[in-house]
Amino acid sequence: MLFSQWGELAFHRWLEERFGTVPRGRGIGEDAALLPLADGFLALTSDAVVEGVHFRREWFAWAEIGRRAAYACLSDLAAVCAQPRGMLLSLGVPPDLPAEAVQEMVAGLAKAGEEFGAPLLGGDTTAAAALFADLMAVGHSQRPWWRTTAQAGDVLVVTGALGGPAAALELLQAGRQTACPAWPTLRARLATPTPRVREALALAALPVHAAIDISDGLLLDAGRLAQASGLRAVLRAEHLPTAPGVREAAALLGRSPLEFTAAGGEEYELLLALPAAAVAQATQILAALSCALTTVGHLEAGRGVVLLDAAGQEVVLPRAGWEHYAPVC
Amino acid sequence: MLFSQWGELAFHRWLEERFGTVPRGRGIGEDAALLPLADGFLALTSDAVVEGVHFRREWFAWAEIGRRAAYACLSDLAAVCAQPRGMLLSLGVPPDLPAEAVQEMVAGLAKAGEEFGAPLLGGDTTAAAALFADLMAVGHSQRPWWRTTAQAGDVLVVTGALGGPAAALELLQAGRQTACPAWPTLRARLATPTPRVREALALAALPVHAAIDISDGLLLDAGRLAQASGLRAVLRAEHLPTAPGVREAAALLGRSPLEFTAAGGEEYELLLALPAAAVAQATQILAALSCALTTVGHLEAGRGVVLLDAAGQEVVLPRAGWEHYAPVC
Numbered sequence: 001m002l003f004s005q006w007g008e009l010a011f012h013r014w015l016e017e018r019f020g021t022v023p024r025g026r027g028i029g030e031d032a033a034l035l036p037l038a039d040g041f042l043a044l045t046s047d048a049v050v051e052g053v054h055f056r057r058e059w060f061a062w063a064e065i066g067r068r069a070a071y072a073c074l075s076d077l078a079a080v081c082a083q084p085r086g087m088l089l090s091l092g093v094p095p096d097l098p099a100e101a102v103q104e105m106v107a108g109l110a111k112a113g114e115e116f117g118a119p120l121l122g123g124d125t126t127a128a129a130a131l132f133a134d135l136m137a138v139g140h141s142q143r144p145w146w147r148t149t150a151q152a153g154d155v156l157v158v159t160g161a162l163g164g165p166a167a168a169l170e171l172l173q174a175g176r177q178t179a180c181p182a183w184p185t186l187r188a189r190l191a192t193p194t195p196r197v198r199e200a201l202a203l204a205a206l207p208v209h210a211a212i213d214i215s216d217g218l219l220l221d222a223g224r225l226a227q228a229s230g231l232r233a234v235l236r237a238e239h240l241p242t243a244p245g246v247r248e249a250a251a252l253l254g255r256s257p258l259e260f261t262a263a264g265g266e267e268y269e270l271l272l273a274l275p276a277a278a279v280a281q282a283t284q285i286l287a288a289l290s291c292a293l294t295t296v297g298h299l300e301a302g303r304g305v306v307l308l309d310a311a312g313q314e315v316v317l318p319r320a321g322w323e324h325y326a327p328v329c
Numbered sequence: 330m331l332f333s334q335w336g337e338l339a340f341h342r343w344l345e346e347r348f349g350t351v352p353r354g355r356g357i358g359e360d361a362a363l364l365p366l367a368d369g370f371l372a373l374t375s376d377a378v379v380e381g382v383h384f385r386r387e388w389f390a391w392a393e394i395g396r397r398a399a400y401a402c403l404s405d406l407a408a409v410c411a412q413p414r415g416m417l418l419s420l421g422v423p424p425d426l427p428a429e430a431v432q433e434m435v436a437g438l439a440k441a442g443e444e445f446g447a448p449l450l451g452g453d454t455t456a457a458a459a460l461f462a463d464l465m466a467v468g469h470s471q472r473p474w475w476r477t478t479a480q481a482g483d484v485l486v487v488t489g490a491l492g493g494p495a496a497a498l499e500l501l502q503a504g505r506q507t508a509c510p511a512w513p514t515l516r517a518r519l520a521t522p523t524p525r526v527r528e529a530l531a532l533a534a535l536p537v538h539a540a541i542d543i544s545d546g547l548l549l550d551a552g553r554l555a556q557a558s559g560l561r562a563v564l565r566a567e568h569l570p571t572a573p574g575v576r577e578a579a580a581l582l583g584r585s586p587l588e589f590t591a592a593g594g595e596e597y598e599l600l601l602a603l604p605a606a607a608v609a610q611a612t613q614i615l616a617a618l619s620c621a622l623t624t625v626g627h628l629e630a631g632r633g634v635v636l637l638d639a640a641g642q643e644v645v646l647p648r649a650g651w652e653h654y655a656p657v658c
Contacts, residue, residue, distance in 0.1 A: 001429075002428065003431055011428075011431065011454060014432065015435070033415065035414055035450065035467070039367045042467070044465075047419075048419040048420075050421060050457050086362065090375045090376070093332050094332075096332075096333070099332045099334070102332055102340065110347070121362030122374065124377045125337055126383070132455075134453070136373075136465045
């Protein structure tokens with residue numbers, strides 16, 4: 001059987017079965033692996049981007065490509081409430097790539113890491129037919145958030161507003177960006193998706209029971225959190241915060257905005273499960289960081305994830321979320 | 330200017346100038362980046378292998394490809410005297426690769442990590458035109474070894490015996506392996522190059538002033554250690570320990586054995602700088618682990634690296650060592 005027929009999800013299940021139980025830590029299946037230290041936990045994550053799979057070079061400036069790679073890793077650290085400490089970069093470089101492109105990309109990612117306390121510490125370089133940048137970030141967490149520890153009755157809240165990166169990407173894929181007046185706003189969401197590191201650390205003292213970043217889409221990642229905790233996630237379509245420009249792009253593309261807000265990937269917002277009593281304080285803390293926090297649903301006994309409309313009917317979308325293995329180009 | 334014209338070494342110099350000074354830690358330029366913790370140092374390293382650049386699939390079993398990737402990372406941890414704690418794998422998989430190949434490779438690398446205390450903790454998967462496996466390993470060191478702290482007068486000692494992997498690789502490249510009776514011995518050196526993790530940890534209490542792994546060849550890496558410490562390395566050709574089969578392969582290929590022992594890459598032995606008074610104890614400790622330790626030269630005031638023959642004349646080899654960026658296939 002070919003790898004592409006087997007599929008990424010089957011591969012992940014195989015990995016979890018074979019290697020999922022790490023003594024005293026948790027690894028495969030979390031946003032970041034967590035290793036116990038004398039003092040708290042070490043959080044480790046890696047994220048690889050490949051030209052022609054994750055981006056086309058004409059879509060972004062090289063510094064943006066580097067920054068996006070760094071932010072993807074830092075978002076994983078935010079999802080486990082870890083303070084970033086450093087990054088390693090393994091770079092596969094095609095011989096005909098201009099040196100300036102490499103310099104700008106590396107400078108962009110190093111600067112992005114430094115913003116959040118994670119300098120570029122080292123790595124590796126190799127020749128490659130197609131450019132790839134694999135970034136690993138390491139952080140430290142006194143009391144990490146897990147996916148597995150949500151409780152029935154927890155409220156699900158999400159940071160920021162949703163759908164912008166996915167709408168921007170679909171405009172690019174369709175070559176319709178010039179037709180959309182909201183394009184500059186949407187492009188900014190795709191090109192510079194700020195990871196919620198400061199927001200996560202600001203919430204460290206609150207009783208957050210579980211967390212995940214929704215880089216594969218709210219619906220898919222809410223389902224992962226629910227499954228890891230042995231619960232059912234109920235999301236309310238009318239409560240999802242919609243990023244500026246998403247409705248316009250959806251209209252232009254003949255799609256429902258929900259396809260972007262509920263199922264759009266490349267999103268670096270956090271989904272948190274916490275007791276209803278803690279929501280007001282969390283909202284207040286994040287407001288001081290200019291970050292919205294919106295209640296989008298709750299967790300209950302059961303399995304799976306469901307998206308309900310205002311009438312309580314299930315909304316079924318063409319696809320639930322994004323597989324990393326699937327090319328976006 | 331194209332990246333290939335600029336070159337890997339220029340890129341590394343640029344990285345060191347731009348990002349080399351990490352507050353309270355050392356990163357770029359060491360085998361592993363070192364980050365201070367409350368208790369000792371965190372050691373981080375990454376190593377990427379790309380099919381068609383670092384190996385051909387017909388050269389190795391898939392489990393060997395995985396194991397070699399793990400051992401390369403673990404060797405970097407050995408070079409800073411760190412106890413391995415875990416690994417992350419970012420995998421780029423061509424769609425037409427058999428799922429079984431991925432399973433065998435991942436199982437091989439996970440098993441290799443576990444042997445040395447570093448379970449596979451997580452990672453990332455992506456589509457890619459050519460298979461790549463980027464492995465990152467993390468370890469902990471109470472008192473790490475650096476490249477920068479060798480002292481004039483230090484003796485240079487090397488673990489094991491040299492030249493086997495490079496001789497095996499050149500036989501493969503030339504398609505001459507069946508012509509060499511020593512091929513099985515040499516192949517084993519290339520396919521399963523044991524990292525010197527246990528050996529490094531066993532020497533932790535000794536006054537090792539500086540260390541490096543010689544994965545790019547003894548001469549090149551001795552030069553790096555000398556340069557980092559602001560010294561000159563003097564190596565003695567007649568003292569280099571030659572691995573079994575290397576002389577036979579060299580004769581067959583019409584090459585000097587020194588080209589393999591002094592300048593052959595893919596070698597996972599350690600080069601250590603320590604006071605002459607500590608050599609006997611180090612030798613005794615490693616003998617208990619069935620590992621030879623050989624004095625191959627010394628460090629003195631000055632710059633650069635020189636290889637001398639028995640008459641004290643400089644030996645000049647066709648190439649000093651291996652650039653990672655250069656394909657071996």
